[in-house]
Amino acid sequence: MTHRISLRPGDHHFEAADDQTVLEAALAAGLLLPHSCRDGACGACKGKVLEGEVDLKPHSVGALTDAERSEGYTLFCCARPLGDLVVQARNVSRADDIPVRKLPARVQRLQRLADDVMLIDLKLPASEPFQFRAGQYIDILLADGQRRSFSIANAPHDASHLELHVRRIDGGRFTAHVFETMKEKEILRFEGPLGSFWLREDSARPIVMVAGGTGFAPIKGIIEHALHAGLQRPVTLYWGARTRAGLYMDELARGWEAALPGFRYVPVLSDEPWDGRQGLVHQAVLDDFADLAQHEVYACGAPAMIDVARRSFCAERGLAEDAFFADAFTFAQPTN
Template sequence: MPHQISLQPGGQTFTADDDQTVLEAALAAGLLLPYSCRDGACGACKGRLVSGEVRLGKHSDSALTAAEEAAGLTLFCRAHACSDLVLEARNVSRVGDIPIKKLPCRVQKLELAAPDVMVVELKLPASEPFQFHAGQYIDILLADGQRRSFSIANAPEGAEHIELHVRRIDGGRFTGQVFETMKVRDILRFEGPLGSFWLREDSDRPIVMVGGGTGFAPLKGIVEHCIAAGIRRPITLYWGARDRAGLYMDAVARGWETSLPGFRYIPVLSEAKADDAWTGRTGLVHAAVLADYADLSAHEVYACGAPAMIDVARASFTGERRLPADAFFADAFTFANPAD
């Protein structure tokens, strides 16, 4: 039986069948709730259950803790309505005219950017246009039906290819293929664009970007979009890595300081090695932001990286630094179990 779902504070309504998650029903109704992984692992779709009852599917304890669930929070990608619902969900938008497609693509470039990071360029089919917002991601479709998600690291303007930054995972089925057997001209299939992580262009607030590791990828796409589209909002990018090799496109990021007015780049290393000869910022990347900003109330933050980084950044920025909750946009990277 369909259940009526109402969203606060926006007032949007839609219905959900018993076999649909809240996220699936919202997307089917043309409403885009914040989301990323869609499998209960990242917490990007977390929101408050104001009234009603849901059946919550399998999820990671780090994405939704027992304390959060007891406090009335739920994961929209894993929640099935058992009654009419009222939910608190911020940053809700209408699905635009960009369709989600399943397409073939051809590997046109493989470049080892760091010992554990491969930059993969996928040539798009000339016969079928592929549109996306800078910052979104795609799912690579494996032969056995499994999926692997990767952010698009280039801007949509004039794109005839999509760029992925693939970090090697020990035992990873797809990443092992990328690093060991993949060749230029190999054919892959993907689905996309996916996710709600992109620049909100109806704002003129200064932007703070926080990237951890290959969380740099979607931020790169957004910065390149700003350059191509002539967007001149002040942007400060904090990119965190363990060592200097982890800043695998450091020269690219430094170059933006001359090509994009108002752009600043602050690299941060958490475990710099002696031979890195590092004289820059050290520590955790979100802590560097806290050290530089006493008040984020007039800013927007775009953060991408491991779920733990996203969680602590959200809590500290919206708490002690007074960032509005609806001005924090995040994409949490999760990794599939190599056995899956």
């Protein structure tokens, strides 16, 4: 049985099967809703059910509170329609201009950026052009059907390869392979591009970027795209890490201040004393900006950081809900 879903803003309509989530059905119809983790952890796909009912599968309480549920909000990645729906999303765009594809890629370079961060440089097949927007991610397809998601850390004008920043996870099967046994020339298969995290170039608003750990990867891709495109908007980047080693491309980020007009870089450490900014990265933004009403924010990192940044920036600094763009990094649970 299928259900008709009407999407606001705009006059979009699509069909969803009983076993499809609202997000899955929208993507299948070529409509791109804000999303990131796709498993109820980050809250990026949060929207409102205006008419109808959904079956909401288990999710993080931080991504959707009981109070929000009582107000009609849901997570589109976890919500299956129980009938026809009218729903409201923060942003809606068409996704059919860049196709999602499955392709092979060859590992052409491995570089240890920190003790627990590895750069993987993937060479794409010359006969299979791959398009993406700066900030999107891919899924590495494992032999047993599992997937591992990684943001693309380079800009699309240099599309002969993909740069990934992989953090080692205790008990992580794929990341253990990356750090212990992966070799150059190994072939990986991936699907992409995925996600709705990219620079909105039709806006003139000043930009605040917030990265936590390897959340720097998609931010790097966006900034390199901005450099290539000659972006004139003011950009402030806050990069948070526990220790100085976590700022694994600090020199590169500092170099952007000279290369991109109006760019400012603010590194923030939470666990190591130093002569720079200390504390939580979202708090550094709150300390520096009394008003974010005229800004756009692009945030990438752990779901808890994304959640507190969204809530505090919107509630305490006047940031518009539809001016907060996020990509939350979640990790697959270790398997035996």
